[in-house]
Amino acid sequence: MLDVLRHVHLHPETTRAELARDLGLSRGSATEILARLRALDLVEETAAEPTGARGRPTRTVRRHDRGPVVAAVDVSYESWRLAVSHLGGGLEPLRRERYGGQPAEDVLGRISRALREVRTAFGARLRAVGVSMSGTVSGGRLVESATIGWRDVEVAERLRIAPIPVVIGNDATMAGVAEARRGAATGADVALHVAVEVGVGGVVLEHGRATTGSTGAGGEFGHLPFGDPDRPCPCGAHGCWDLEVDGRALARILGAPPPAAPRSAADAVLRRAGEGDPAALAAVEQVARNLGRGIGGLVNALDPRIVTLSGVAAALLDQAGDSVRAAYLSGLMRFRRHDPPPLIRAAFPRDGSLRGAAELAFDTVLSEAGLDSWRADARPAPETV
Amino acid sequence: MLDVLRHVHLHPETTRAELARDLGLSRGSATEILARLRALDLVEETAAEPTGARGRPTRTVRRHDRGPVVAAVDVSYESWRLAVSHLGGGLEPLRRERYGGQPAEDVLGRISRALREVRTAFGARLRAVGVSMSGTVSGGRLVESATIGWRDVEVAERLRIAPIPVVIGNDATMAGVAEARRGAATGADVALHVAVEVGVGGVVLEHGRATTGSTGAGGEFGHLPFGDPDRPCPCGAHGCWDLEVDGRALARILGAPPPAAPRSAADAVLRRAGEGDPAALAAVEQVARNLGRGIGGLVNALDPRIVTLSGVAAALLDQAGDSVRAAYLSGLMRFRRHDPPPLIRAAFPRDGSLRGAAELAFDTVLSEAGLDSWRADARPAPETV
DNA sequence: GCGATTATGCTCGTGAGGCGATCATAATCG
DNA sequence: CGATTATGATCGCCTCACGAGCATAATCGC
Incomplete structure (x- = not known):
């Protein structure tokens, strides 16, 4: 089930038949798993455009419109950016601000407010936050940044605007993740x-x-x-x-x-x-x-x-x-x-770190725990009557 | 099942109760899994020595006497060594030879013969061969060795004396594996x-x-x-x-x-x-x-x-x-x-690379495929009557 | 010495998850 | 318009692990 969801995330435009072939699933399992994913509002299936080939036409598997989203933040030299990403990896830029040489506390406060707005807009659909920082990141902290000029700043906890995972990493690391998964090193x-x-x-x-x-x-x-x-x-x-x-x-x-x-x-x-x-x-x-x-x-x-x-x-x-x-x-x-x-x-010279941050944030969603919590939110009371 | 077997491999002297606790298994599952492992001649259970504590005494889980073994070879400066290792990681040195400046073909021939003797002695119990080479190893080949003086030698295929996996690696890599799993970096x-x-x-x-x-x-x-x-x-x-x-x-x-x-x-x-x-x-x-x-x-x-x-x-x-x-x-x-x-x-200054080679060889045994092939060998004809 | 206590092992019913055979469905080809 | 082809749905089956309840074997306390 997770394998299927991850495959959909990495290949947003697959058909169901491809999916079964790539993952070595029997058609029976595919039917069952996709029914579950549909029931959880994670994917939708629509008729595929006709390929002209023989045989019964397959269906394309897409992300659901009310599926999970993650927020991605990129803090770099003099400006920060915020975007939202959904299953499949697409990026929707939301905000970009220049912040000159302001202290960390102020800037993180602004970012935190912006994240709260995202939370308000998307509600429980927001499942994780990924943060890319230009500087050395160790144990959730920005230890030192020659670029930004900050030193030893707690970031992960400061940007936790809800009980959802916050992942933070160096901008080069994040960009590398984007290149390896969807970019030049795919x-x-x-x-x-x-x-x-x-x-x-x-x-x-x-x-x-x-x-x-x-x-x-x-x-x-x-x-x-x-x-x-x-x-x-x-x-x-x-x-x-x-x-x-x-x-x-x-x-x-x-x-x-x-x-x-x-x-x-x-x-x-x-x-x-x-x-x-x-x-x-x-x-x-x-x-x-x-x-x-x-x-x-x-x-x-x-x-x-x-x-x-x-x-x-x-x-x-x-x-x-x-x-x-x-x-x-x-x-x-x-x-x-x-x-x-x-x-x-690199394939993503501009927004690699933002993409990578979204990618790592989505990793927490596409995990056993992430799926469990999504299930729990979808079915408020796990009835046992 | 694999988790249990790997745990036994890494902690050869555990008791059954510890095992269940460490892996978060229910007692029921532990019973079932260990019964299967016993039936496959992989482990044995014996009464544990009394601890003096209250409660029903548990049993220690040990490797089976006729369980799988791997051969480990270490080719270093002027000499090579051969040992056999079994579940639990113990090393039994078998042979050590000095080879001066002989050409690769001769030395590998000698090692190959020694491996065939091991095969004869242990039969189907020999499941894999691990080889540690002092030099740069790439794609199963010894690409270059300042120490030994060889260059671009095919090793993995040369030492395949049976249809079993042969893993080969640099000696420092192998020693690192030994340190990380059982040595100073455990x-x-x-x-x-x-x-x-x-x-x-x-x-x-x-x-x-x-x-x-x-x-x-x-x-x-x-x-x-x-x-x-x-x-x-x-x-x-x-x-x-x-x-x-x-x-x-x-x-x-x-x-x-x-x-x-x-x-x-x-x-x-x-x-x-x-x-x-x-x-x-x-x-x-x-x-x-x-x-x-x-x-x-x-x-x-x-x-x-x-x-x-x-x-x-x-x-x-x-x-x-x-x-x-x-x-x-x-x-x-x-x-x-x-x-x-x-x-x-390092905890293993002498035989780290030999231990690491055995360790990586055992990885192939303690895998889905390795277990399947062991099962297939144990039950020559999978009856379906 | 004997029941109480404690820790462990075994049995069995349950449920999740995936496989594969079989049937149903929807397209193109001739 | 039937034959062919590829896919989807259903159902019985298997494997695996869980957990409740019972059985077992030690020590503790009187």
Whole structure:
């Protein structure tokens, strides 16, 4: 039953016959299970458009209009976004606000109010909240964020606006989940996502499951010491890869002071390089090599099938792809070079983290416990007369 | 049923009552399941020794004397070992041979013959073979081994002496599995194992499951570029961590030529350092810092609950623990420092890889398919009269 | 020593969940 | 318009685990 529901979630436009084939279900089981899902207002079945093939036409399985929804929040540099997602993964943007440099408490208060509005609008249909934060997340807390400027903020509890699960994760992790499940890494057994915004984030995904370590802080690849061992990192360590591949690295190579907004600084340098500025070009090439070399090391260590890139990493792949790839190849162990995992642009450069947050939130809905609680809400009194 | 069998495997000396409690089984189910397992010659039940407590005494659940066994092979530097393991994980060493610098084909032939002897001795009780190789393993092949000196050798198929599963993995991976399931990292949700012999190997374990990437080559942490970017590595890349933490690093720091046997060279330097030789001491300190710094980066990226160390890494922890730990802490992101994952000596410094190979081999036995095939063998003709 | 207490094992009825055979249904093909 | 083809619905069956009630075997307390 859960398998069926998950399949519908991942393949929103399947027909019933496909579903039975893909999951190896007998037609009898399919009938039974789908009847249950229909009764629970989770799916609807409608006549499929005629395919022209012989045989009795099958029916398409769709999400129910009054099925469960989740809220997805993405808190990134200077602005946050809120969207609602339903079975099948579609995203409905609801709100976007810029918040400048306001303190965490104020911003979380605003987000909390917005979530309460969602709760009012959707009632018990709202089953979970997924939150993506630009920064290091550990144990439900935002531990540190160079991007936002907050430190050690309790987020999960602060945004719990109802007795429903709240999942929180790093933005690169979330984006990786989106890529692995519905984006550029769909179907890969093991995928590596690398996002460069301010510093480097990423995640390894096994069959779409993020490996986030013991506290959820896994994927901080930017704090692997790939760089100059003498260069201090704001994280407290030295020689972090972070400092070699983002706007700070570009500025440093160009002899400019550390930028206040490394992401837009990177974009500016990339633009100048695109226009032919030789100094900018040289800096971009250098950073592209730093990126490629590090990814090579990560591939050696983690053995992914495919690598997806987003943010500045994707831009570098576009503008200095040869340098990225050359450094990548020469950073690989020899046996990998004849068939290296491809470097691919992320499919969701804009809303990957929002999508991933929705995805992880939906995981709690599409679980034994989530289904039980949905059942309990649908049938207020479990009659035993 | 599988859960019960796995529990018996992991806790060989449980009583039946404990088993039911731990797995949340009703007593009725326990009775039924254990009756089935007994009928299949998988477990035996004997009266437990009296505890002195009140109530009806329970019975201990043990492996059956004619239950399934697996063979475990460990091919390491200059010698290979063969052992047999049964339900519960106990290891019975059978053979150990030195093979000098012989070609792969000869050595695998010898191992194959030894395995066939095991097959003859145990017959259909032999259900799987686990092989641990000192070197990089990808897709069932030994791709490259600096230690053994072989390159691109098909191992899995070569050692298939019967229609039973053959699992093969890197020795550090196997040792990590053993640590996570029965050793120093037992119970950790996420554990990191780091082994330094010739170069660095390791693995991340989630609930005892090794994350070995898409081809099984995951965990080659030694080829992360933590070192001098200009130093070429035999693997083809540059600046590999490998070159900074093993016997080659110690020799280089001491101004000695590259050792033919880096592992014993490391032991020699460690012994001299232990005897107070100042040059050796300084080299050991330097390598200890290189090790600690890299582990710090790995912990940043992978977020384990605990780190287990074996080989030269464990020796460095013993002899230069303060240096390892200081470099480790200063390589950690700040937020991790107040409660860093502990660095711990491996519990199985000698036979971890053999144990891990047995463990992974037994995974195939303790699976749906493995149980089905055991059932099929026990009842030659599934009567339907 | 013997009933009371306590903890465990066994039996049996129940229910969930899925399989597969059989029949029913709805399209296209000739 | 029947033959063919693919799908849906129904029903008996099987497996698996639960849980209530009874049986069993130890210690405790008098």
